Amino acid sequence: MGFKRSFDVVQAHCGEPMHVITGGVPTIPGDTVYEQMKWMRENDDQVRNLVLKEPRGYPPVNCNLIVPAKDPRAAAGYIIMEQNEYCVMSGGNTIAVATVLLETGMIPMKEPVTEFYLEAAAGLIKIKADCHNGKVTQVTFTNVPAFPVYLDAEIDVPTLGKIKVDIAWGGMFYCLIDSRQFPWLKLVPSQGKEIARISALCYQAAREQLPVHHPDYPGIGITGSEIHGPTENPNADWQSVDTVYTGEVDLNRPETWTGALDRCACGTGTCALMSVKYARGELKLNEPFRREGLIGIIFTGHALEEVDIHGYKGIKPTIGGEAWISAYCKYVLDETDPFPNGFTVGDIW
Template identity: 50%
Template structure:
């Protein structure tokens, strides 16, 4: 066997959403913050993202995380999140996967029954509390970056759908949110094809007609991801959502050919964005829980810890909790004669 690259990883998922965690085999990414390290990776080592997320090593539904040394003195570890079409500044499910891997593999020490640590994500510092028992992380709760609504009840013109009412909010990524019932869309996971086609059309139109920029970091723009939401079907929950992650470019002339994948989890940043919208409307108070269900019926629990401001926007500081599970370890290699060094995509899946 000939190898000119070896990448080690731990395979994990958070409430169903896979979040591969790379633990070795990547070069040093310079930068004074993890956001700068992420930007360097994106500019100079994007081949790592392609290798890990595309076939044959990856699949459309996979997310990935790269463990990096932290830059902030208060952080215990840093991580870079990579997805099919972007480098998200923050992700709830990926944070839960990273914490689970760091503690259960011994990269960082586990303290039972509670381990406290601080991670540095590209979006900033994330304070984490992990409940642990007999070497297993049974729950991860973290204080997310502030979340805020930018647009409420805005109108966008969407090809094939007409005028659609949307909200745009930041929860660690910029989301466009729309009520599924008003679009006639069933949020069942079995309806994933229609969900992604509608979601991608709305996202594309909103990004063109209502582009947004983070007031504290102009390099973060959007919206880049869609949250179709609906009422709960389980009395133990407060709502549900279907988050679509793009896996390819969107052509408005061929909306039926849109490519994307449903987040298998309830989506942590999507839950926080939804809570910011609800709080802006007076529907969710400080200290109140919001249990959000995803397409598998698994849940994340969010809570508004306090109010704050981000630039000109009224914002909330949310917490989010859920659980992750490790399901494997792997060594990924690259044969120098491999005709697909950066992987590939095929239209039947992508």
């Protein structure tokens, strides 16, 4: 028996599965993690496909490839891969990566607090990890600046009519949709299909009607959506559900109006939402913002300071949350495997 490829993978989750590839990928060209990410996207997308698609993955899974940091201040680098994109930044993935690096000993753990930097494609990310008895109990990271691009923009959405949305950057561009526009909708797991349908429709309509441009990341458009609204949880301040898309959404094809709902509280989505709330005067600097996800996971964010991002008024945010290791695996690709890039089937993709 022979294998074309094999990867060492630590499976972790913070509600959402966030796999971490710790070995098995050769040296990747590039002077920064951002350049390495672009090289992977253009030259070795097989890694992402093998880990995220069937038979090894399923729609909600994300993965991260650990690489040596290019910035001398960072302890490690990581390339973030999701179902429909390579992300320059992701909050849940960052929390999972930091947890895996510390709990496996790849980065020395110091109790009660370990502080270090990671290098994402978005740049240097400061990590503060609370640790107890060999376990990471909380990871708080300082994210890239977050800022709104559109506030209360009205879009025409098939089957829904005119809907108001906000578009904001938190490490990705998000279409933010207030759930109170849909009186029948509750942000609970049992309404997952309806959440995904509304999210997909608004997401694609926003992509077509609201152009965006990030000066630092040319070519990146709106790649995520988030329905948000009040919560009844006394331990949270707001509730949101993000959707990850596993293919193209076509407003003329109802079968594409779907996606995989984020099981965690989404760090970059929380930062985007905080920037909108700050712009509206609904969030103060250094005020905690406890955001509840679909299954009750809570991330806590703070807007540390106001910043200017190429003319946009934004915030410098932090996000804190916890992740848990669930498995240690070796993924292999057999020489005779008829699916060298994995596969998808329309029942769940």
